[in-house]
Amino acid sequence: MQIDESYCALVNRWIEYAIESNVKELNLSNICPPKYSQVPKSVLVAKSITKLTLCFCNLKSLPNDINLSSLKKLVVGRVYMEDQNFQNLIAGCLVVEEIKFEHCKGLKNICVSGLPKLMVIELVNNFELESVEIEASNLKSLLANFVNPSPIFNLLPCENLKNLALYSANVTDKWLHDLLSKNPLIQSLDLNCCKMLKTINISSDRIQNLTFNRCRALIEVNIATPKLHRLKYFGNRKSFSSNTSTFSVVSSF
Missing domain, CATH: 3.80.10 (Leucine-rich repeat, LRR (right-handed beta-alpha superhelix))
Structure with missing residues (x-):
């Protein structure tokens, strides 16, 4: 027809x-x-x-x-x-x-x-x-899957935010630190291809799931997350430290 x-x-x-x-x-x-x-x-x-x-x-x-x-x-x-x-x-x-x-x-x-x-x-x-x-x-x-060039991204405090997934977002270490401090209820954090992240410090008694995927500039991740159930990492060898032990996760691109 x-x-x-x-x-x-x-x-x-x-x-x-x-x-x-x-x-x-x-x-x-x-x-x-x-x-x-x-x-x-x-x-x-x-x-x-x-x-x-x-x-x-x-x-x-x-x-x-x-x-x-x-x-x-x-x-x-x-x-x-x-x-x-x-x-x-x-x-x-x-x-x-x-x-x-x-x-x-x-x-x-x-x-x-x-x-x-x-x-x-x-x-x-x-x-x-x-x-x-x-x-x-x-x-x-919130799921935000951006493409290059990544837009300017401003997330104002969302006190009820529990799940956050970012893809190709131009966010910095400070941006992430401020976000977590202003949104304390986050339980699941998924960071993918966030090329500006270098050193991540996460302290939370709520986070249960963490994913770091192909954040190529990432050097170090320090986490104090006593309720963490699942940690996924995809990328080159990195060193992670937690409030109970220090360990390494290895995966290749």
């Missing part, structure tokens, strides 16, 4: 029917070529939707009066989205608990704030990012 404007008009009627039927989970992924698949306004003000997935959609122009008043989870992927449209979208999701943005082109500056119920953020391979700032007091889990 040839995909054309008439077919996409039919798809839009199906979407309208779903909205009128108070659909709770709506997945709009690659249903039409992006030039035809502008997300209908009715989707962006639907009171019933609790989970919304937008992939391969046309998000080049979004209204500034989005109101997804019941939305708990938002997934956006493989789209072109400029900064203002990003802000318009998340500003209309005031009770959202989980957001994921993956492989979004055009997105240069992410600023997340004013979402009091937000607990999970995933930012994956958004290639044009220049800066990321996150302020979310109830945030519990």
Whole structure:
């Protein structure tokens, strides 16, 4: 079947029917070529939707009066989205608990704030990012998978943060020390390809899982983590010290 404007008009009627039927989970992924698949306004003000997935959609122009008043989870992927449209979208999701943005082109500056119920953020391979700032007091889990060149990354204190995974983030020893001191509830810390880390000092009575993967400049890791259950290290030979013993972990690239 040839995909054309008439077919996409039919798809839009199906979407309208779903909205009128108070659909709770709506997945709009690659249903039409992006030039035809502008997300209908009715989707962006639907009171019933609790989970919304937008992939391969046309998000080049979004209204500034989005109101997804019941939305708990938002997934956006493989789209072109400029900064203002990003802000318009998340500003209309005031009770959202989980957001994921993956492989979004055009997105240069992410600023997340004013979402009091937000607990999970995933930012994956958004290639044009220049800066990321996150302020979310109830945030519990953050995964940020950056690509080179890594954006400026500012994570304001999230007193409920428990799980943090960073990939290719330009974070320093001091940044990590300050982060851990201001976010004392972290239980799982996963650092991957963070090329600026050299000497890491971790003192925590909460951390249970630690991963260091291909942090090539890393020289030394000193840990005082009495509840640590799992330590993973991938890279060249390094020396680790703990509050009970000193040991070495060896793995090769």
